[in-house]
Structure formats: structure tokens, C-alpha cells
Amino acid sequence: MSTTPLIRRGAALAAALLSATLVLTGCGGDDGGTGDTGDTAAKTRTVTAGNGAVEIPAAPQRVVALGNTTQPFIDIGGKPVGVTELSASELDPIPAEQKATYQAATNLGADTAQVDLEKLAGLKPDLILVQVPDSEFEGIKKQLETIAPTVYWGLDTEWKAFADGLAEAGNLTDALSGQKTQFNDKVTKIKETYRQIIADTKFVAVDRWDNSDPGTFVITDFGCIEIAADDIGLNSPKAEAGKDPLGWADLPFEQIAGLSEYDAILYPVDAAGQPKKAFAPVVESNTWKALPTVTSGHALGVFCPGNNSYGPVLQYLDSLDSALASLPAK
Structure with a gap:
């Protein structure tokens, strides 16, 4: 039995640690997230983040984004001078402007374990942002900190706290505020539009990982389904307190x-609405095709490009909105 892979949007237990949020302590000037430097640049x-209190420029100009910070930092309007690679599945769904920002940055390596420290130092960054496993960070912490002030988040940082931290460190709080407004508006609309469906429907989210054993799938309780459950209020199964996440346990097709x-099944699809490649064997199975939930049209494909920043989450909410619209109210 295999377990879920390390997902770049954060760990499965992401709702646990809000304390890693960056907190501005008012030491020095700040332009309110507008990006104007003026005399605050000096x-x-x-x-304060996962590696403690860090003194950083009030308005950093040359930011390097490593590990899981790359896409979320760009998502809130950041323009890093150096990045670690995004996979094709991470890069494909993001807007063209964000892709151009990513491609304009210097590629420092496939991940932080392979980052070119000499090339990184040559960029002369004034701030380094990092989110990787703790052990991986410990291996490069000293080298990074000798290059520039380094702010670190662990993989268990809750995604909204992570976005707040990135915006605070990068002086991009105004841009994040706009995304938060969009998020809250979409959540409110979905909850109001589908109030009866949400109240009366028993949902389950299923998936299949790239490294899952053949002939297996998972019932999952982390990822985008957390947003559907926690923010929208969908009734879906979750692990008992203190137990491993449901999505860690491969289940046989039987x-x-x-x-x-x-009453309704949520399963992963790509941007074109087709079953995610890893999940395709499930929908092709006779057992799936014979499910009353499937034959009645209550198996709903939902697109989740990511759940560690507001841009991808907003895309997910749009997809969820369309999926719920196909369910008849009881």
C-alpha cells in the first residue's frame, strides 16, 4: 500500500498550524503593500515565520522564491528574480502573465535540494522565501542565510496563513486583499445559491495519486475538498481526530x-474537464460505470489546480460552482 505523494500545496494536515503566519512588528517603514520604494528601501x-524572527527589507526588490513559494508568490503579484522549477501540471493552469513572470526569473534548479547556490548568490537577492520539508531546509539554511535574509514556512502551514505570510514578507498585502475579497464573495455566493443542496447532500471526494498501487483509489479529506468542507460546508467524510488522513490509504477497486x-461523488478532472490522468483507470472500471451515483449523473468532475494560494483556489470554486449547479435540489 502506498501513501500520498508530497503535494506542493502543503501537507495533508495543513489546517493545524496558523502560528507560522508572518507578523509585521512595525520595525521600520512600510508602504502598505503598494510596491513604492521611496526612502523605505533602506x-x-x-x-516571524517557521524559522523565527527575521529582519528583512521593508520593501524588498530582489526576491528569490524557492520550493512551494514560487507559484503562490507569483500568484499575489510577486516578480521573483530567481525560482525553483514548477512542474507542467503546476504551470499549465496559471494565467499567461504569471507564466511570463515565472519564465523571466532565473531557474535555480528542479528543487531546493538541487538549487545552484552560486547562481542564487549571483542574483544578489535582498530576500529569500522558502517552503520545503523541514529536513530539506535544515540542509541549506546556513548557506541561504549567508546570501540574504531568509524566511521559511514548514509544509504544515495552513494555506491562508501561508498567503498572508508571503504577502507580508513581499510587501504585497494590497494585492492579496483583492484576492481575499474575491474568495469571500465566491464562497458567499456558492453557500447562498446551493444552500439546500449543501444541507441535504452527502458528498464524498475520491482521487488517485500518481504513485498509487495499480487497481487502487482513495477517499480523500485533504486538498481542495478541505475548502469545500470547511469554507462551503459540504458534508464529506474526514479522518477522526488523531488518525491518519483518509487520503493516505489506498483502497482496492472492489x-x-x-x-x-x-449522494454525490466529487472526482478530479483537468482544465478541459477530462478525468485526471492518474484517476482515469477508476472511471474506466466497470464497477465505477455501474454505480447508481454515476449513472444518475451525480458523479461530478471538479478541477483543482492547487490549494496553496488564492488564484488556483478561485479556479476551484468556479469549477465547484458549475458542478453543484448540475445537482437537483431535493
């Missing part, structure tokens, strides 16, 4: 039939 402020106890 001033500093202190932020258990697909057990999904009939749910």
Missing part, C-alpha cells in the same frame, strides 16, 4: 461499489 522590518452510500 529600512527594515521584522517578520470498494468502489461502497461509494453508493453517498
Whole structure:
């Protein structure tokens, strides 16, 4: 039995640690996130993250984004001078302007374990942002900190806190504020539009990982389904407190039939609405095709490009909105 891979949007237990949010402590000037430098460029402020209190420029101009910070930093309007690589699946869904920003930055390596420190130093950054596993960060922490002030988040940082931290460190709080407004508006609309469906429907989210054993799938309780459950209020199964996430346990195809106890199934699709490549074997199975939930049209494909920054989450909410619209109210 395999477990879920390390997902770049953060760890499965992401809702646990809000304390890693960066907190502005008012040391030095700040332009409110507008990006204007003025005389604040020479001033500093202190932020607190997973590696403690870090003194950084008030308005950093040459930011390097490593690990999981690359896409979320660009998503809130950041223009890094150096990045680690995004996979094709991460890069494809993002807007063209963000792709151009990513491509304009210097590629420092496939991941932080392979980052070219000499090339990084040559960029003369004034701030380095990092989110990787703790052990990986410990291996490069000293080298990074000798190059520029380094702000680190662990993989268990909750995604909204992570976005707040990136915006605070990068002096991009105004841009983030606009995304938050869009998010809150979409959540409110979905909850109001589908109030009865949300109240009366028993949902289940299923998936299949790239490294799942052949002939297996998972019932998952992390990723975008967390947003659907926690922010929208969808009734879907989750692990008991203190237990491993449901999505860590591969289930044999024989258990697909057990999904009939749910009123609606949410399964992963790509931007074109086709089943995600790893999940395709599930929908091609006879057991899936025979499910009453499937034959009645209550198996809903939902596109989740990511859940560690507001841009991808907004795309997910649009897809979820369309999926819920196909369900008849009871």
C-alpha cells in the first residue's frame, strides 16, 4: 500500500498550524503593500515565520522564491528574480502573465535540494522565501542565510496563513486583499445559491495519486475538498481526530461499489474537464460505470489546480460552482 505523494500545496494536515503566519512588528517603514520604494528601501522590518524572527527589507526588490513559494508568490503579484522549477501540471493552469513572470526569473534548479547556490548568490537577492520539508531546509539554511535574509514556512502551514505570510514578507498585502475579497464573495455566493443542496447532500471526494498501487483509489479529506468542507460546508467524510488522513490509504477497486452510500461523488478532472490522468483507470472500471451515483449523473468532475494560494483556489470554486449547479435540489 502506498501513501500520498508530497503535494506542493502543503501537507495533508495543513489546517493545524496558523502560528507560522508572518507578523509585521512595525520595525521600520512600510508602504502598505503598494510596491513604492521611496526612502523605505533602506529600512527594515521584522517578520516571524517557521524559522523565527527575521529582519528583512521593508520593501524588498530582489526576491528569490524557492520550493512551494514560487507559484503562490507569483500568484499575489510577486516578480521573483530567481525560482525553483514548477512542474507542467503546476504551470499549465496559471494565467499567461504569471507564466511570463515565472519564465523571466532565473531557474535555480528542479528543487531546493538541487538549487545552484552560486547562481542564487549571483542574483544578489535582498530576500529569500522558502517552503520545503523541514529536513530539506535544515540542509541549506546556513548557506541561504549567508546570501540574504531568509524566511521559511514548514509544509504544515495552513494555506491562508501561508498567503498572508508571503504577502507580508513581499510587501504585497494590497494585492492579496483583492484576492481575499474575491474568495469571500465566491464562497458567499456558492453557500447562498446551493444552500439546500449543501444541507441535504452527502458528498464524498475520491482521487488517485500518481504513485498509487495499480487497481487502487482513495477517499480523500485533504486538498481542495478541505475548502469545500470547511469554507462551503459540504458534508464529506474526514479522518477522526488523531488518525491518519483518509487520503493516505489506498483502497482496492472492489470498494468502489461502497461509494453508493453517498449522494454525490466529487472526482478530479483537468482544465478541459477530462478525468485526471492518474484517476482515469477508476472511471474506466466497470464497477465505477455501474454505480447508481454515476449513472444518475451525480458523479461530478471538479478541477483543482492547487490549494496553496488564492488564484488556483478561485479556479476551484468556479469549477465547484458549475458542478453543484448540475445537482437537483431535493
